[in-house]
Amino acid sequence: MIHLKKIKIVETSEGYGEEVLKKGFEFECGHVNLMVGDQGCGKSTLLRMISNNSKHLEITLADHVITKGIQSYYFDTEKDNPRVKDPQMYTSLSGKDEGIGYVGALTSRFRSHGEIMENMILDPLKDAKDCVVILDEPESGLSIKNQFRLIKEISAAVERGCQFFIATHCYPLIEAYDVMSLEHWKTMKGEDFIKLAREKRYDGTEKDNSD
Template sequence: MESKRISQYIRSIELARDKVPSFSQYPFNLPAVTNLDTLSLHPKVTFFVGENGSGKSTILEAIAVAYGFNAEGGTKNFNFSSRATHSDLDNYMKIVKGIRKPRTGFFFRAESFYNFASNIDDLDSELSCGPPLIDSYGGRSLHEQSHGESFFAVFLNKFSGEGLYILDEPEAALSPSRQMSMLARMHELVEQGSQFIIATHSPIIMAYPEATIYQIQDEIEEVSYEETEHVQIMRTFLNKPQKMLRLLLE
C-alpha cells in the first residue's frame, strides 16, 4: 500500500493553520476547515461526505484549485470565469503529491456545469480551424442534452486512464441507474491508474469498495461505509417508509 501511496497523484492535503487569519471567518469557520489538519488520500478513491454547509465542497474546490484546475470546473486548460465565488482556501492548502503526474484530469462541479458547457460552445464558435472541441466530449453540444446525459457524455468520452478526477456531487445529475453505471466506469478508470476525490451525498456512489470515506460532522472522521449517516438514514427510510413518513408528516 505504501508504494501505491508514493506513486499516487495526490498523497495528502494539509492546511497551513499557522497562516489562517481567523477561524471565525469564512471559509475557516466551516466545520470541515476548522478541524482540518492533515488528511491522507486513498490511492484510488477518497470520499468526503457530510451535511449541506459542512464545507466538503469548499475543501474539494480548494484541492482542485491548488492543484491547478479552474475554480468553475473542466480540465486544466479551461480558464473561464462567469463569477468569482470561490473561497481563498486554496491559498492555505498544501497538496502533497506523489512521484507520478496524471496524464489527464478533470474537475467536475454540478453547480457550474452549465457555465462549463457554455464555454465549450463559445470556444467552438471562435475556432477557425481544427476539429471542434465538442468532438472530445461526444460530438453533441452538452446544452442539447439533459443535465444527466451531458455529464455522462463527459464522463464516458473525456475521462480516461491515468487521470486525476475531482468530482463535486456528481449524483446531482444522475439517476440511480446512471450512478451505478458511473461506479462501473469509475472502476475501469481506477484499474487504468486513475485517482478519484469525490464529495457526495449518494449511498450508491460512496459504496465503491475499499475507498477512504471522510465524514464531516463536528469534526472530520474516517468511517466505514456502514457508519455513514447517509447510508443509515437511507436504509431506515427504505426499510420502513410508512413509519418514517408518519413521523415526518404528522
C-alpha cells in the same frame, strides 16, 4: 495509482466558505476519496482548494508527480453544465477541447439533466488515465442505473492510473467506498456514515436508541 499522498488543512480564511474547514486536519489519500457531509460543511470548498493547489493546504505528492508532474481535471456539476456554461470552454479528460458548439448547447435545452450528465461525466471517464479527477456531485441527475455505472467507470479508471476526489451525496457511491466525513472529521466506512446519518434527527440531535 496514488498521485496525491496526503492533504492537510494548514490555514483557513473567510473566502469561499473556507471558515467551515477544520484547520490542522489531515488525511491519507486513497485511490477514491469521497468527501461527504451535510450541506455547507465544506465539501465543494475543499475540492476547489485541492484543484487550485491552495496555499491553505499542505499537499504531499507522490515521487513520480514531483519528477514528472500530473494532469488534473475538475468538474463542477452545476457550473460545468452546458445549460449555464459557455459551450466553447469544455475540456475533455483526454486534454483536448470538447466544446459542444452553440448548436449543441441549444440542443441540450431539450435533453434531461441526467442525459447531459451522462455525456459530460460518464462517457469521458472511459478515456481517463494517469490523472487526478476531481468531481463535485457527479451523481446529480443520474438515474440509479447510471449511479451504479458511475461506480463501474470510476473503478475502471482507477485501474488505468486515475485518482479521484469526489464530493457526493450518492448513496450507492458512499456504500461502495470509505469516506472522508467533513461532519465528523475522520475517515470511516461508507456504511458507517450512512448509519450515523440515518440515526440523526432532522433537528440535528441524535435519535434516542434507549428503547
